[in-house]
Amino acid sequence: MSEQRNYKQPPPSGSARNILLTLAFGMIGASLLLAQVDGQPEADSLISSASASANRSPLIAPPVELTRLVLPGWLERDTTTPRSPMRPANDVRPPSGWVEVTVKSGQTFSTLVEGLGMPRGDWAAVLALKGDAGRLSRIRVGDTLRFKMQNQRLAGMEYALDELTTLHISRADDGLQAKTQTASVEHRQTFATGQIDSSLFAAGLDAGLTNRLIMEMAEIFGYQIDFALELRRGDRFTVLFEEIYKDGKRLREGRILAAEFINQNRRLQAFRHEDSDGRGAYYTAKGEALKTGFRRTPLDFARISSHFNPNRRHPILNTIRAHKGVDYGASTGTPIRATGDGRIKHRGVMGGYGQTVVVQHNGGIDTLYAHMSRYRSGLRVGSRVSQGQVIGYVGATGLATAPHLHYEFRINGVHKNPVTVALPRATPLQASQVAKWSPQVQLWLAEIEQINARQLAMKNGADLPN
Numbered sequence: 001m002s003e004q005r006n007y008k009q010p011p012p013s014g015s016a017r018n019i020l021l022t023l024a025f026g027m028i029g030a031s032l033l034l035a036q037v038d039g040q041p042e043a044d045s046l047i048s049s050a051s052a053s054a055n056r057s058p059l060i061a062p063p064v065e066l067t068r069l070v071l072p073g074w075l076e077r078d079t080t081t082p083r084s085p086m087r088p089a090n091d092v093r094p095p096s097g098w099v100e101v102t103v104k105s106g107q108t109f110s111t112l113v114e115g116l117g118m119p120r121g122d123w124a125a126v127l128a129l130k131g132d133a134g135r136l137s138r139i140r141v142g143d144t145l146r147f148k149m150q151n152q153r154l155a156g157m158e159y160a161l162d163e164l165t166t167l168h169i170s171r172a173d174d175g176l177q178a179k180t181q182t183a184s185v186e187h188r189q190t191f192a193t194g195q196i197d198s199s200l201f202a203a204g205l206d207a208g209l210t211n212r213l214i215m216e217m218a219e220i221f222g223y224q225i226d227f228a229l230e231l232r233r234g235d236r237f238t239v240l241f242e243e244i245y246k247d248g249k250r251l252r253e254g255r256i257l258a259a260e261f262i263n264q265n266r267r268l269q270a271f272r273h274e275d276s277d278g279r280g281a282y283y284t285a286k287g288e289a290l291k292t293g294f295r296r297t298p299l300d301f302a303r304i305s306s307h308f309n310p311n312r313r314h315p316i317l318n319t320i321r322a323h324k325g326v327d328y329g330a331s332t333g334t335p336i337r338a339t340g341d342g343r344i345k346h347r348g349v350m351g352g353y354g355q356t357v358v359v360q361h362n363g364g365i366d367t368l369y370a371h372m373s374r375y376r377s378g379l380r381v382g383s384r385v386s387q388g389q390v391i392g393y394v395g396a397t398g399l400a401t402a403p404h405l406h407y408e409f410r411i412n413g414v415h416k417n418p419v420t421v422a423l424p425r426a427t428p429l430q431a432s433q434v435a436k437w438s439p440q441v442q443l444w445l446a447e448i449e450q451i452n453a454r455q456l457a458m459k460n461g462a463d464l465p466n
């Protein structure tokens, strides 16, 4: 952790910020981000990654004080749509006569409303209503309820089921009735554009991107750009993304639709494609996957302790023995991730390899993970694993002098150097998919071109003497 002294000020608090520091400070590990985006935060390893790599990039200065150091006129925010801070979906003051309450720890619907004077007959009748009213028996801390009393009887109630749907309970002649209303949702398109001056983090925030969108952009391009080593001052990005409006009010940002990143004069573009199940991924305009089918390393944070070497002297056996993989030094218990999608082919002790997992992938590729202290529970031979999924934990079983992961990458049975092997790309779109999707891509491309032209004009204008 000695690298931490490079920080001039402590990182902003909050786990999202820590992830961003990981970005801002370089150690991008697209795969690591993927894991994060998938909702498996492993804060400790992320933080240590960030700090340990803090001295690797020339653009690692703390983002806070540098966010304003940008070229004048270059960073423009889209002003065509109003930008308001994120607010909860139903953050609208209740009309008069209505009471709004937020559920606190230990409260159930009945204790909450009875405490506010609602007669038992009324709340029992509410709970007896059919349909979504049943959700009131499972209210959670932080949920908001609104209700109106009249002559000591319940006259109406509202409960937000999620950010778009609200349960309304009203009194009719024959008693209480419930109905669920869904807000009208609109997806508007907007953009952000910026230039790297200090860090991706700073430039992204300055361009009006949220933490999540910066992460998403870094994930999209993380397979092509090593943000730790290749990011340069003057790199530029343009992001088209959605904003979601509920009943005409901005609710939150949506997905990135298209993005361009110019890294050291290398122009990379990404366009979102959604399959029939609504699963999205990013491709080049021609439909090539931006992702590779493999991540380079199975650990989030590791140093190589022994390289692939056909003529190595074995540390324990003291004989010349090819080292057919890479050793990553890491402490016992560090999670080991499958580097690509596949199936478990072997899970068990394998001689000097100790507790070992072999994953079989498409294209005749096998990956091997040795010396594990333990396996991820629930995995057995034949289990499917996905890229980035934890399959076991670092250890020193078998012939090992210290805890480490021995990792091998084999193509058709031939050992390749995992550090340098050309990693296959993920599956491209099919020609029929590209044909259907292409008109949309052309529209996005035209918009990006237009934004770039406008930025260039503004920049040139700013450079002119008055």
Ligand SMILES: [Zn+2]
Residues within 6 Å of the ligand: 306, 323, 325, 326, 327, 405, 406, 407
């Ligand atoms: Zn080894």
